[in-house]
Amino acid sequence: xxxxxxxxxxxxxxxxxxxxxxxxxxxxxxxxxxxxxxxxxxxxxxxxxxxxxxxxxxxxxxxxxxxxxxxxxxxxxxxxxxxxxxxxxxxxxxxxxxxxxxxxxxxxxxxxxxxxxxxxxxxxxxxxxxxxxxxxxxxxxxxxxxxxxxxxxxxxxxxxxxxxxxxxxxxxxxxxxxxxxxxxxxxxxxxxxxxxxxxxxxxxxxxxxxxxxxxxxxxxxxxxxxxxxxxxxxxxxxxxxxxxxxxxxxxxxxxxxxxxxxxxxxxxxxxxxxxxxxxxxxxxxxxxxxxxxxxxxxxxxxxxxxxxxxxxxxxxxxxxxxxxxxxxxxxxxxxxxxxxxxxxxxxxxxxxxxxxxxxxxxxxxxxxxxxxxxxxxxxxxxxxxxxxxxxxxxxxxxxxxxxxxxxxxxxxxxxxxxxxxxxxxxxxxxxxxxxxxxxxxxxxxxxxxxxxxxxxxxxxxxxxxxxxxxxxxxxxxxxxxxxxxxxxxxxxxxxxxxxxxxxxxxxxxxxxxxxxxxxxxxxxxxxxxxxxxxxxxxxxxxxxxxxxxxxxxxxxxxxxxxxxxxxxxxxxxxxxxxxxxxxxxxxxxxxxxxxxxxxxxxxxxxxxxxxxxxxxxxxxxxxxxxxxxxxxxxxxxxxxxxxxxxxxxxxxxxxxxxxxxxxxxxxxxxxxxxxxxxxxxxxxxxxxxxxxxxxxxxxxxx
Ligand code: ADP
Ligand code: MG
Numbered sequence: 001x002x003x004x005x006x007x008x009x010x011x012x013x014x015x016x017x018x019x020x021x022x023x024x025x026x027x028x029x030x031x032x033x034x035x036x037x038x039x040x041x042x043x044x045x046x047x048x049x050x051x052x053x054x055x056x057x058x059x060x061x062x063x064x065x066x067x068x069x070x071x072x073x074x075x076x077x078x079x080x081x082x083x084x085x086x087x088x089x090x091x092x093x094x095x096x097x098x099x100x101x102x103x104x105x106x107x108x109x110x111x112x113x114x115x116x117x118x119x120x121x122x123x124x125x126x127x128x129x130x131x132x133x134x135x136x137x138x139x140x141x142x143x144x145x146x147x148x149x150x151x152x153x154x155x156x157x158x159x160x161x162x163x164x165x166x167x168x169x170x171x172x173x174x175x176x177x178x179x180x181x182x183x184x185x186x187x188x189x190x191x192x193x194x195x196x197x198x199x200x201x202x203x204x205x206x207x208x209x210x211x212x213x214x215x216x217x218x219x220x221x222x223x224x225x226x227x228x229x230x231x232x233x234x235x236x237x238x239x240x241x242x243x244x245x246x247x248x249x250x251x252x253x254x255x256x257x258x259x260x261x262x263x264x265x266x267x268x269x270x271x272x273x274x275x276x277x278x279x280x281x282x283x284x285x286x287x288x289x290x291x292x293x294x295x296x297x298x299x300x301x302x303x304x305x306x307x308x309x310x311x312x313x314x315x316x317x318x319x320x321x322x323x324x325x326x327x328x329x330x331x332x333x334x335x336x337x338x339x340x341x342x343x344x345x346x347x348x349x350x351x352x353x354x355x356x357x358x359x360x361x362x363x364x365x366x367x368x369x370x371x372x373x374x375x376x377x378x379x380x381x382x383x384x385x386x387x388x389x390x391x392x393x394x395x396x397x398x399x400x401x402x403x404x405x406x407x408x409x410x411x412x413x414x415x416x417x418x419x420x421x422x423x424x425x426x427x428x429x430x431x432x433x434x435x436x437x438x439x440x441x442x443x444x445x446x447x448x449x450x451x452x453x454x455x456x457x458x459x460x461x462x463x464x465x466x467x468x469x470x471x472x473x474x475x476x477x478x479x480x481x482x483x484x485x486x487x488x489x490x491x492x493x494x495x496x497x498x499x500x501x502x503x504x505x506x507x508x509x510x511x512x513x514x515x516x517x518x519x520x521x522x523x524x525x526x527x528x529x530x531x532x533x534x535x536x537x538x539x540x541x542x543x544x545x546x547x548x549x550x551x552x553x554x555x556x557x558x559x560x561x562x563x564x565x566x567x568x569x570x571x572x573x574x575x576x577x578x579x580x581x582x583x584x585x586x587x588x589x590x591x592x593x594x595x596x597x598x599x600x601x602x603x604x605x606x607x608x609x610x611x612x613x614x615x616x617x618x619x620x621x622x623x624x625x626x627x628x629x630x631x632x633x634x635x636x637x638x639x640x641x642x643x644x645x646x647x648x649x650x651x652x653x654x655x656x657x658x659x660x661x662x663x664x665x666x667x668x669x670x671x672x673x674x675x676x677x678x679x680x681x682x683x684x685x686x687x688x689x690x691x692x693x694x695x696x697x698x699x700x701x702x
Contacts (some may be wrong), residue, residue, distance in 0.1 A: 106138075238666035259320070299447050511651065
C-alpha cells in the first residue's frame with residue numbers, strides 16, 4: 001500500500017485484526033485494561049457499543065434542575081469537601097457553579113476523589129437530581145472532567161457514548177479511542193452485507209452503522225445503527241444454520257419405506273387413538289424417513305403431548321425396514337425412564353430393547369454390545385455417551401434424541417456424521433419460543449405437537465405459604481380417600497446434596513409417622529441404586545404408595561395418570577421450566593389435578609414472578625416466553641449454546657422480530673447461492689468463516 005508520507009513502513013498498517021496494544025495512543029498498560037473488557041483487537045473495540053448516549057447538546061442549567069428527574073449539567077468546581085478524618089462513612093462533596101447558580105454533587109465511599117478533583121475544574125454530570133437540606137444535589141452522578149476544548153467534537157456538544165467502563169479506564173479514554181477507531185476504519189471497513197439486502201431492509205452500511213452506533217447525530221440514527229449490527233449477527237447465524245441444514249437434506253441417507261405393519265400393530269395395542277396433531281406430525285416424520293435423504297427433524301411438544309408414542313412409531317418403522325434404532329437421553333435417569341416407556345410400547349411387538357449407559361457394566365454390557373453389533377437389538381436406549389463410547393450397530397437407521405436444550409448444534413452435527421447418515425429425530429419437552437427455536441434448532445426441520453390428548457384438563461395451580469400446610473395435608477388426604485395419589489417434591493441444590501437429601505428423608509419420615517400414619521409414604525432420591533428407584537417407582541405406579549416424596553428425579557418422565565396432586569416444597573428454588581415439567585407429572589388422567597407451589601417467606605422478586613406465571617397459565621409456550629423474559633437468553637440456554645457464534649450486538653428478547661427478517665434473507669441468499677460462492681457474497685462468506693470459527697466447513701469454497 002502506498003504511504004502518503006515518508007514515515008518508515010516498519011509496522012503493518014492498522015487493520016481490524018491489529019491488537020489494540022499497537023494502536024496509536026494505546027500501550028501495554030491500557031491494552032491490559034481493555035482486555036478486562038474482553039477487547040483484544042480493533043474489531044473487538046469497534047463492536048463494543050455504548051449502553052446509552054448522553055445528550056450534551058442540551059445541558060440543563062443548574063437553575064432548571066428538577067428534583068426527582070435525571071439531568072445532564074455542567075459547571076466549575078468552586079469548593080471541595082472531603083469526608084472529615086475518621087468519618088469514612090461521610091460522602092465526598094463538591095460544590096459547582098454555572099451561570100445560573102450552584103449545586104452540590106456527592107459520592108459515598110469514594111475518598112480517592114480527593115486526588116481526582118481540583119478547584120477550577122470543569123465537570124459534566126449526569127444523574128438523578130435530589131434535594132438535601134433545602135439545596136439541590138446530585139448524588140452519585142456519572143461525572144467527567146472536561147480538560148480542554150480541543151476535543152469538543154468527541155466529548156462535548158453532541159450525543160456522547162457512555163460505555164461500560166472498567167477500573168482505571170474511564171469514559172474519556174474509551175471514547176477517545178473509539179473516536180479514533182471509527183474515524184480510521186469507518187470509511188474503509190468492508191461491508192459484508194450485499195447492497196440489495198441493505199436496500200430491502202432499509203439498513204445503513206457497516207461503516208455508517210459503526211460510526212452512528214458510537215457517535216450518532218440523532219438517537220434515531222443510533223437505534224438504526226444498532227439494528228443493522230444486530231441484523232448482521234442474526235444473518236451470520238441463520239446462514240450458517242441454513243448451510244448445515246441444506247447439507248443434510250442434500251446428503252444421501254437411508255430410504256425407509258416399509259409397508260407399515262409394525263406401526264399398525266403398535267397402534268392396535270394402544271388404548272387410545274392418536275390425536276390429529278400426532279397424526280400430522282407422524283406423517284411428516286414418515287415422509288422424511290421414506291425419503292433418500294437423512295431426516296433431521298425436531299419434534300416439539302408440551303409435557304404430556306404424547307411425543308413418546310410418535311417416536312415409538314418411528315422406531316417400529318425403522319425396524320420393519322430392517323434397521324436398528326438408538327434412543328438417547330441427556331441423563332441416566334431419563335434413559336432409564338425411556339427404557340421403561342419404549343420397552344412397554346415395543347415389547348408387545350416382540351422387539352428387543354436394551355439399556356446401555358455407564359451404569360451397565362461387565363458381562364451384561366459386553367453381551368449388549370455384542371447384540372447391538374450383531375443387529376439382534378432392535379432398539380438401544382442410553383445417554384449421549386452411547387455414541388461416543390464406541391457402541392456399534394449392524395445397521396443403525398434411526399437416532400432419537402431427547403434433549404431438553406442440552407445438546408448443541410455441534411454435537412448434532414457430529415452425530416449426523418456417524419456412519420451412513422441415520423435419520424435423526426430430536427425431541428424437546430420444553431416448548432421454546434420461536435426466536436429461540438430458530439437459533440438453537442435452525443439446522444432442523446420442526447414438527448409441532450400443538451394439541452394435548454383429549455380429556456386433559458388444565459392443572460389447577462395455586463401458590464401457598466407455610467401457614468397453609470395443615471390445610472394442604474387435609475386436601476391431599478381427601479384426594480387419596482377419593483382414590484388418587486400425590487407427589488411431594490423437594491428441590492435438590494447441587495452444593496448441598498447431602499443436606500437436601502436429609503431434608504427430603506426427614507420430610508418422608510414425618511409424613512409417615514405424624515401426618516399420614518395410615519397411608520403408605522414412599523421416598524425417591526438420586527442416591528438410590530437404579531434397582532431401588534425402579535422398585536419405588538413401580539410401587540407408586542401400581543398404587544401401592546399413596547404419597548411419593550421425591551427429589552427432582554421424577555421431573556423427567558414418570559407417567560402415573562392416577563396421581564392428581566403435585567406439592568412442590570420450596571417452589572421458589574425451582575426454575576420456571578422445571579416447575580412446568582413437574583406440573584406435567586399430574587393431570588395425565590381423567591381426574592381434576594392440582595399443583596400446589598409452597599414457598600418460604602422470603603421468595604425473591606423473580607421467584608414470585610415465576611410462581612405467578614405458573615398460576616396464570618398451563619400453556620408451555622407462554623411459560624417458555626416468560627422464562628426467556630425473566631432469565632434472558634444466556635441463562636435460558638442453560639450452558640452457553642455449543643457451537644453457535646456469539647452475538648456481538650443482537651439480543652434475542654429485544655430483537656426477536658429482526659431475527660425473522662434475517663432468517664428470510666438467509667433463505668433467499670442460500671436459495672440463489674447455497675455455498676456462498678458468488679463474488680457478491682464474498683464478504684458474507686468471510687464473516688461466516690470468522691464468526692463460526694471453523695465449526696462451519698466452508699473450506700471447499702474459494
Ligand atoms: P410427552 O413425552 O410428550 O411428555 P408422553 O408421550 O409421555 O408425553 O404421553 C403422555 C401420556 O399421554 C402417556 O400416558 C401416554 O400414554 C398418553 N397419550 C399419548 N398419546 C395419547 C392420545 N392420543 N390419547 C390419549 N392418551 C395419550
Ligand atoms: Mg415423556
